[in-house]
Amino acid sequence: MSLPGLLSFHYILMLSVLTGAADGYYTYRWTQCIYSSPDLSDMVFIEGFYFNKYPYVKFNSTVGKFVGFTEFGVKTAENFNKDQSLLQQMKAQVDVFCRPNAEITEAAVYNKTVQPKVKLSSVTPGDKTHPALVMCSVYDFYPEPIKVSWLQDGVVVTSDVTNTEELPNGDWLYQIHSELEYTPKAGQKISCVVEHASFSKPMIYDWDPPVPEFEFNIQLLFTIETAGLVLGILIAAAGFLYYKIRSAGL
Numbered sequence: 001m002s003l004p005g006l007l008s009f010h011y012i013l014m015l016s017v018l019t020g021a022a023d024g025y026y027t028y029r030w031t032q033c034i035y036s037s038p039d040l041s042d043m044v045f046i047e048g049f050y051f052n053k054y055p056y057v058k059f060n061s062t063v064g065k066f067v068g069f070t071e072f073g074v075k076t077a078e079n080f081n082k083d084q085s086l087l088q089q090m091k092a093q094v095d096v097f098c099r100p101n102a103e104i105t106e107a108a109v110y111n112k113t114v115q116p117k118v119k120l121s122s123v124t125p126g127d128k129t130h131p132a133l134v135m136c137s138v139y140d141f142y143p144e145p146i147k148v149s150w151l152q153d154g155v156v157v158t159s160d161v162t163n164t165e166e167l168p169n170g171d172w173l174y175q176i177h178s179e180l181e182y183t184p185k186a187g188q189k190i191s192c193v194v195e196h197a198s199f200s201k202p203m204i205y206d207w208d209p210p211v212p213e214f215e216f217n218i219q220l221l222f223t224i225e226t227a228g229l230v231l232g233i234l235i236a237a238a239g240f241l242y243y244k245i246r247s248a249g250l
């Protein structure tokens with residue numbers, strides 16, 4: 001799997017000297033390992049020395065020596081650069097510090113995948129005059145790159161598809177939603193296709209549309225009929241009772 005863009009990890013060492021309640025000086029060292037190649041071949045080690053927020057000396061492993069920025073920084077860099085063993089040690093950080101740590105991070109995080117949970121749902125059922133809208137929701141996957149598409153009777157649908165972006169949950173996992181507008185037809189087969197690094201092949205999820213409206217109406221019709229029948233029996237019974245009472249009283 002290739003890496004998403006530029007990666008770097010940092011180690012920050014901070015020292016602050018307070019001289020009063022409100023002001024203070026703030027000095028820190030910021031160590032970075034920067035790379036974008038999956039085999040870590042382009043690894044660069046950077047170490048910056050900062051006073052308040054300004055860098056005054058920086059070591060860059062590609063340059064191979066310290067570079068100073070202020071008058072004090074230039075002097076410091078000159079002194080540091082005289083020390084051959086320090087320079088060797090700094091240059092070696094690419095191999096002794098950056099690459100081993102990057103390998104651990106890669107193995108622990110970047111090479112991991114989490115399979116999504118896929119759910120198909122009806123947004124609008126549709127009828128003879130209105131198209132139906134179905135949603136394919138893909139939850140909790142990692143990493144971010146994913147492809148969600150639709151098949152209608154085995155053919156890839158290119159129009160009437162609306163996708164959201166890959167949305168971060170905030171817990172390293174992502175979700176994405178895709179909507180397809182279609183005209184319901186008898187016997188048609190609609191499926192949502194999800195392609196992701198966590199799967200060895202594209203996964204196909206078939207859409208099982210909700211029960212069409214007319215069947216629901218038939219049920220409703222039966223209910224009305226039954227209610228009518230019960231009402232009829234009640235009225236008949238009441239009439240019969242009324243008749244009995246009247247004839248008994250006379």
Ligand SMILES: *[C@@H]1O[C@H](CO)[C@@H](O)[C@H](O)[C@H]1NC(C)=O
Binds near residue numbers: 044046062
């Ligand atoms: C390190 O030095 C190289 C060569 O000068 C340069 O291309 C690169 O941008 C530097 N990296 C940083 C983070 O300053």
